[in-house]
Amino acid sequence: MRLLLKPALSRSWRDSETLQFGTVRRYAGVLEHVDRPLRDFLGLIDGTRDRPALLAAAERTGLGREPTEALLDTLERTGLLDDADATREALARFPQPHRDQLEPDLASLSLVHSGPGAGPAVLARRAGQRVEVRGAGRIGAAVAAVLAAGGTGTVTVADAGRVGPGDCSPAGLPPSDIGRLRATAAREAVHRVRGRRPAPRTRRAPDRRPPDLVVLAPRDGSGAFAGGTYAAKQLLRGGIPHLYVGVVEELGVVGPLVVPGVSACGHCLVLAREDEDAVWPRLLAQIAEEGPGRARTPACDTALATAVAGLAALHAQLHLDDVRPPSVDGWCEVSASDGMTRRLRLRGHPDCGCLWQPMPPG
Ligand SMILES: [Zn+2]
Structure with a gap:
């Protein structure tokens, strides 16, 4: 393993001999008594040498083997070191120009996942993951594009009909797609963010693997209210994690992210709302896309939709990266009236019965 001082961390001098790595306190590490030889040695931890080579170099410069062993241990424990080979291998899983685009994403992962090689391992895993987004509206198409840009290997978008003006957003489908098939436009958006030309439709057999995550982002915004829909029941039975996301009126919602058999589901949320308002399921049925009570011009603030899509993509990535996002056993609301975000517990x-026993997969 060739060691590398994490390039994501800034280096600033607190005084002439105290070097601070990083700015955000949680990731900041401070080295004291940094004299000229030590400063030169730190310059050698640049991803071209493994630990034995670094120790040999330290002995040559008179730093001494044992103090250098201790220093490297401290740097590793403080989360300042990465594995340069793992970094290269993780990025090599992505074709150019996407590979270069992902360097800042990998730099971020190297801070979230501390040990040498931990961040690169997460990025490498993303390359093999599959997410299915249902709904190619202002939110769904943006979630798909953000996930694809962030390294999720396969992102598919399912929707019917043709792109309308209200489906467009700077993070998803452009106005030049108006009138095109939504599924086609969304597929191209996913390719575009990776800097690639859209792949021609091939006769290749469809991927039969169950997706690692399904994002439910129906265009009518009903994803904001979760719901015990037929599709949701199928996902629960199949043991497939799924995330609800939507904007209704001036409220954007991310969650719940349902891990079948482990966390509360969308139907749990419907039942909880029914406890407060007995006619809630009746209202929910009427405001859905085909319902008679649907708003004539559904509200969807562009800034709110973009924030909600970004937050949903972040929660999806956290889940796929084995970190529990706050939308598990809860949901997050973002309001267009005051810009505040809050998390509610579910x-x-x-x-409901969804947590009575773990659902067997398949
Ligand atoms: Zn439930």
Whole structure:
């Protein structure tokens, strides 16, 4: 393993001999008594040498083997070191120009996942993951594009009909797609963010693997209210994690992210709302896309939709990267009226049964 001082961390001198790595306190590490030889040695931790080579170099410069061993241990423990080979191998899983685009994403992962090689391992895993987004509106198409840009290997978008003006957003489908098939336009958006030409439709057999995650982002915004829809029940039965996301009126919602058999589901949320308002399921049925009570011009603020799509993509990535996002057993709301975000807790509802026993996959 060739060691590298994480390039994501800034280096600033607190005084003439105290070097601080990083700015955000949580990731900041401070080295004291940094004299000229030590400063030169730190310059050698540039991804071209493994530990034995670094120790040999330290002995040559008179730093001494044992102090250098201790220094490297401290740097590793503080989360300042990465594995340069793992970094190269992770990026090599992505074709150009996407590979270069992903360097800042990998730099971020190297801070979130501390040990040498931990961040690169997460990025490498993303390359093999598959996410299915249902809904190619202002939010769904943007979530798909952001996930694809962030390294999720396969992102598919399912929707019917043709792109309307209200489906467009700077993060998803451009106005030049108006009138085109939504599924085609979304597929091209996913390719575009990776800097590639859209792949021609091939006769290749479809991927039969179940997706690692399904994002439910229906264009009518009903994803904001979760719901015990037929599709959601199928996902629960199949053991497939799924995330609800939507904007309704001036409220954007991310969550719940349902891990079947482990966390509260969308139906739990419907039952919880029904406890507060007995006619809630009746209202929900009427405001859905085909319902008679649907708003004539559904509200969807562009800035709110973009924030919600970004937050949903972040939660999806956290889940796929084995970090529990706050939309598990909860949901997050973003309001267009004050810009505030808040997280609400969701418990498994006793009448739902989704947590009675783990659902067998398949
Ligand atoms: Zn449930």
